[in-house]
Ligand SMILES: [Zn+2]
């Protein structure tokens with residue numbers, strides 16, 4: 001597929017789409033019904049359908065019966081850890097293998113002209129973005145993911161929180177399910193703004209930002225504090241009356257679902273002419289410029305607060321003007 005009919009490549013080899021990144025069209029004013037209709041399937045497809053199915057699969061095949069989950073026993077907890085770990089490494093690994101190891105589509109649709117493996121850096125463990133990401137996923141993300149998951153299931157099994165059943169309140173649960181991407185976006189935006197506060201950025205979030213040119217295993221390459229805040233979005237299902245399967249879906253959406261923003265490619269080519277959009281551009285720009293696009297555009301927080309960058313020249317000029325204003329303000333502050 002010719003990526004230059006969809007975008008352009010600069011002298012450094014960085015590719016950018018012709019179409020600027022956009023927020024969800026439900027927020028357009030005046031409303032554009034056709035655009036909304038075209039976009040609507042993307043609200044759940046393809047990713048959310050995978051997380052819903054994975055949550056159901058875990059509930060039926062990985063987790064024990066509710067009686068067993070009333071007590072914290074190593075058997076079911078270790079089984080859960082093994083399944084989560086294999087699933088994450090297999091899932092992220094498919095992208096890593098196809099796009100970065102076998103380089104099945106070369107640099108077509110690749111935002112950054114460089115390959116992370118060719119840019120060794122001291123900021124990473126073993127100087128490798130990939131090894132660093134894999135180890136942090138294994139030793140930080142998986143145990144924290146497990147602890148949150150076990151805590152949530154234990155609370156439901158013991159009746160510490162209300163368990164709303166699909167049989168009794170199907171409409172309520174469907175509405176809650178429809179709102180879950182918005183819960184994710186809002187939670188993510190808020191904690192992301194929080195960890196960009198200079199002190200927290202320096203000690204916590206800078207680890208995730210070491211990946212200026214993110215690749216699949218950058219997805220959960222985070223400081224433990226960030227992982228607790230980020231994966232902790234599943235804890236909303238202990239606060240809002242919900243169901244453990246929806247809590248699992250929210251957790252899978254955060255954990256497995258961290259990958260779309262870190263694929264590094266705009267499209268994954270399928271066959272000669274097909275391509276799956278990755279929706280990675282907004283978050284790629286965040287990794288590139290740091291102080292733009294704290295959210296992913298489902299709710300236009302960045303538009304409302306003036307931090308949105310759509311990847312276009314105009315977006316760049318707006319960002320530069322904002323940074324210049326910030327610098328001027330800092331320089332004008334009298335020394336104490
Ligand atoms: Zn990221």
Ligand SMILES: [Zn+2]
Nearest residue numbers: 192205209286
């Ligand atoms: Zn950030």
